[in-house]
Amino acid sequence: xxxxxxxxxxxxxxxxxxxxxxxxxxxxxxxxxxxxxxxxxxxxxxxxxxxxxxxxxxxxxxxxxxxxxxxxxxxxxxxxxxxxxxxxxxxxxxxxxxxxxxxxxxxxxxxxxxxxxxxxxxxxxxxxxxxxxxxxxxxxxxxxxxxxxxxxxxxxxxxxxxxxxxxxxxxxxxxxxxxxxxxxxxxxxxxxxxxxxxxxxxxxxxxxxxxxxxxxxxxxxxxxxxxxxxxxxxxxxxxxxxxxxxxxxxxxxxxxxxxxxxxxxxxxxxxxxxxxxxxxxxxxxxxxxxxxxxxxxxxxxxxxxxxx
Amino acid sequence: xxxxxxxxxxxxxxxxxxxxxxxxxxxxxxxxxxxxxxxxxxxxxxxxxxxxxxxxxxxxxxxxxxxxxxxxxxxxxxxxxxxxxxxxxxxxxxxxxxxxxxxxxxxxxxxxxxxxxxxxxxxxxxxxxxxxxxxxxxxxxxxxxxxxxxxxxxxxxxxxxxxxxxxxxxxxxxxxxxxxxxxxxxxxxxxxxxxxxxxxxxxxxxxxxxxxxxxxxxxxxxxxxxxxxxxxxxxxxxxxxxxxxxxxxxxxx
Numbered sequence: 001x002x003x004x005x006x007x008x009x010x011x012x013x014x015x016x017x018x019x020x021x022x023x024x025x026x027x028x029x030x031x032x033x034x035x036x037x038x039x040x041x042x043x044x045x046x047x048x049x050x051x052x053x054x055x056x057x058x059x060x061x062x063x064x065x066x067x068x069x070x071x072x073x074x075x076x077x078x079x080x081x082x083x084x085x086x087x088x089x090x091x092x093x094x095x096x097x098x099x100x101x102x103x104x105x106x107x108x109x110x111x112x113x114x115x116x117x118x119x120x121x122x123x124x125x126x127x128x129x130x131x132x133x134x135x136x137x138x139x140x141x142x143x144x145x146x147x148x149x150x151x152x153x154x155x156x157x158x159x160x161x162x163x164x165x166x167x168x169x170x171x172x173x174x175x176x177x178x179x180x181x182x183x184x185x186x187x188x189x190x191x192x193x194x195x196x197x198x199x200x201x202x203x204x205x206x207x208x209x210x211x212x213x214x215x216x217x218x219x220x221x222x223x224x225x226x227x228x229x230x231x232x233x234x235x236x237x238x239x240x241x242x243x244x245x246x247x248x249x250x251x252x253x254x255x256x257x258x259x260x261x262x263x264x265x266x267x268x269x270x271x272x273x274x275x276x277x278x279x280x281x282x283x284x285x286x287x288x289x290x291x292x293x294x295x296x297x298x299x300x301x302x303x304x305x306x307x308x
Numbered sequence: 309x310x311x312x313x314x315x316x317x318x319x320x321x322x323x324x325x326x327x328x329x330x331x332x333x334x335x336x337x338x339x340x341x342x343x344x345x346x347x348x349x350x351x352x353x354x355x356x357x358x359x360x361x362x363x364x365x366x367x368x369x370x371x372x373x374x375x376x377x378x379x380x381x382x383x384x385x386x387x388x389x390x391x392x393x394x395x396x397x398x399x400x401x402x403x404x405x406x407x408x409x410x411x412x413x414x415x416x417x418x419x420x421x422x423x424x425x426x427x428x429x430x431x432x433x434x435x436x437x438x439x440x441x442x443x444x445x446x447x448x449x450x451x452x453x454x455x456x457x458x459x460x461x462x463x464x465x466x467x468x469x470x471x472x473x474x475x476x477x478x479x480x481x482x483x484x485x486x487x488x489x490x491x492x493x494x495x496x497x498x499x500x501x502x503x504x505x506x507x508x509x510x511x512x513x514x515x516x517x518x519x520x521x522x523x524x525x526x527x528x529x530x531x532x533x534x535x536x537x538x539x540x541x542x543x544x545x546x547x548x549x550x551x552x553x554x555x556x557x558x559x560x561x
């Protein structure tokens with residue numbers, strides 16, 4: 001897939017000496033949704049801010065659609081829309097006026113019909129004449145998306161788009177993001193919510209302490225790092241595990257009624273057949289079985305812990 | 309040049325003025341009218357003419373300059389400070405606009421507002437005293453040059469300020485005293501020789517003197533010197549603004 005944003009050896013050290021980005025390199029593919037995960041202070045917002053022109057990089061280079069973000073800032077910024085983390089809006093402007101302002105700021109001729117379409121898509125059309133301060137938090141968040149889309153960008157940065165948003169609204173937001181991707185917009189989002197990345201992203205980048213420690217296709221990441229577990233509900237409780245079963249990675253629950261077998265999906269063999277044979281030989285029967293896979297959250301926590 | 313962006317910023321700022329008409333236009337007009345009532349009618353009635361011009365008429369250019377300077381500074385400083393304060397400056401920084409376009413938008417709007425205000429005050433003055441303008445084009449030239457220069461100065465203050473106190477500091481503690489002591493209400497020739505010399509170090513004196521000359525051909529210093537001083541001030545402000553954009557001082561990071 002074609003690269004639309006190319007980040008090479010990007011570093012940022014703030015005036016106080018704090019190094020927010022350390023030699024970050026990343027290629028973002030056209031039309032994908034990439035989620036950047038990381039704890040607070042990992043450098044996610046600094047990375048986005050640098051690409052968008054808000055923060056000056058200390059070292060390295062960023063190309064957007066093949067153009068340098070500093071030398072060709074007009075061309076690159078015209079392609080980018082940014083939804084900031086904070087609900088930073090004017091208070092007294094009307095919804096329609098502020099979205100129109102954003103379009104003009106990005107060098108586009110007025111187009112009331114297009115603004116109407118965006119506001120309708122984001123369920124804000126009924127509020128078009130309202131002052132921004134009268135909007136709810138969720139509406140303000142959608143308004144920020146409308147402003148970011150006002151100039152028809154092909155790349156959209158969403159910095160924690162669902163921070164502080166209730167579950168229902170968060171799922172609405174995911175629908176909006178998915179619809180944008182369908183229309184061909186490349187989306188880069190930062191999030192604390194692992195389920196958000198799991199639900200909508202194609203690729204996951206994990207950042208910590210200013211470093212991008214991993215970038216992987218979501219499915220591949222979960223496949224590569226994910227552990228699977230087989231849980232057996234036993235017919236009769238066991239007091240201890242028979243010696244014959246000790247070679248398997250088994251865990252007996254405290255009530256003796258559940259056996260949990262952990263295996264690696266990457267292994268040549270899962271060992272399930274051998275385990276079931278051994279259970280039969282030991283005369284251990286089971287009523288039911290199920291498998292579970294480790295969530296992205298568990299993978300993320302593991303990765304961040306390993307990097308410490 | 310991103311003309312749509314300039315127009316967007318300009319319209320945004322002018323819309324802000326329309327939303328705050330009481331504060332932006334009516335309040336300065338009322339306070340200026342009060343100056344006319346107090347200095348022109350009440351006190352002015354007891355003051356002889358100044359170089360053949362009635363005192364009420366004499367103070368008109370000074371009062372216009374007083375409003376022009378203070379409003380140019382406050383309009384432009386507030387215009388750029390507020391996005392910094394609310395955080396909406398992210399949009400300006402991430403937009404495909406050069407800082408020249410940002411300045412034209414903000415300073416253009418601030419200067420426009422001041423010029424509208426100056427015209428309204430001039431009309432208001434006409435209600436209190438008979439007005440005569442000897443050199444209307446030069447008067448207009450001074451008006452525009454001063455509005456643009458002090459709007460640029462206000463823009464610099466807005467960038468420099470990181471709280472509301474700083475935003476008011478220079479206008480209240482430096483600019484207003486300089487305007488009051490710069491011959492708004494008197495001619496430098498009315499002072500003792502020592503204070504006349506001191507007054508010559510006040511840059512605002514040159515603005516008011518030149519502006520008053522365009523009305524009555526009365527000046528404390530030659531009109532050429534007045535023009536040179538304001539052009540110098542404009543150049544200094546432009547140099548500071550250029551440096552701000554080059555370094556991103558108080559805007560980026």
